[in-house]
Amino acid sequence: MSCAGGELLAADNPPIENGYQEPLPTFRSVISIPPVVNRLVLLSPGILHRINPFEGERYSVAVNIWEQAPLTTTAAEPPA
Numbered sequence: 001m002s003c004a005g006g007e008l009l010a011a012d013n014p015p016i017e018n019g020y021q022e023p024l025p026t027f028r029s030v031i032s033i034p035p036v037v038n039r040l041v042l043l044s045p046g047i048l049h050r051i052n053p054f055e056g057e058r059y060s061v062a063v064n065i066w067e068q069a070p071l072t073t074t075a076a077e078p079p080a
Helices: none
Strands: 001-003 008-011 029-032 047-050 055-056
Touching: none
Parallel strands: none
Antiparallel strands: 001 055, 008 029, 008 047
């Protein structure tokens, strides 16, 4: 797999809480993580991040693990 660019940029700020309504904070700094084959990067919920533009082949998987399903989901049945 070959990729030029595509660095993961993660904001070095406190996480944004669920339901945050204010303008996004000014970044103090950004952590740049270059893509590497078989690298796993885990982010805490609410960490602002993005991927730099890239050329080539790249695969990403996003998984959300909740202690309790969000109220916006339609897959969860209401409690009996």
